[in-house]
Amino acid sequence: MTAPVSYAPTLEDRAVAAPPVRMSLAPLGSAPALLDGAWWPRSRDLAAELPPLAAVLDSLWGRITRITVNPTHWPADFPRKVPVAGHVVKVGWFLAEQDPHQLLLLSYRTSRWDLLIVPPETDPTTAAWLMAAASDPSRTSTASALMEEAARLPVAVEVPAPAPGV
Numbered sequence: 250m251t252a253p254v255s256y257a258p259t260l261e262d263r264a265v266a267a268p269p270v271r272m273s274l275a276p277l278g279s280a281p282a283l284l285d286g287a288w289w290p291r292s293r294d295l296a297a298e299l300p301p302l303a304a305v306l307d308s309l310w311g312r313i314t315r316i317t318v319n320p321t322h323w324p325a326d327f328p329r330k331v332p333v334a335g336h337v338v339k340v341g342w343f344l345a346e347q348d349p350h351q352l353l354l355l356s357y358r359t360s361r362w363d364l365l366i367v368p369p370e371t372d373p374t375t376a377a378w379l380m381a382a383a384s385d386p387s388r389t390s391t392a393s394a395l396m397e398e399a400a401r402l403p404v405a406v407e408v409p410a411p412a413p414g415v
Contacts, residue, residue, distance in 0.1 A: 270301050271290070271380075272305070272364070273287050275386045276384075283392075284363050284384075284392060285384075286365070286384040287365040288302060289376050289380060290367075290369050292369050295327040295328055299338070300332060300333050300338075303316065303338050306354060306362070307333065310356045310358065312336060312357050313355070315338065316355075318347070318353075319344060319349040319351065321344070322350070328340050349392075349393065350395070351363055351364065351393075352364045364383070365380075365392040365395055365396075367380060
């Protein structure tokens, strides 16, 4: 004999909303630059990171059909295809032809976009600088040149405030 079991979902069972995609884009209508913006993934897991990015950009740029990366900074087992909002996006790579810090997106409607990839482990201050620099339409730097420039930035050091009464 089996007893009926009722299942009440717990907080852990509920779908948690995915955090927003961390990216910055050049203003619409700005002069073409080498980069169209920047993307700061939370991990190096492309299978998890690319679908939300492509879904957001689908609504802005039209259906994303292909994404390419340089595999230098990604695990060897990255996906060949990722599901995005009811369709599949092909993922490819170019080793010599593509900047290792750049993501290329292709769309049916408008063409292509190049985004700087801010490494997931980047500190927030440097990431904010990189994202602003990559989305500045007046800049003419490549993704790798921006990464080199960011590495030369002075590191902000937090000085603790003196204790009250000292």
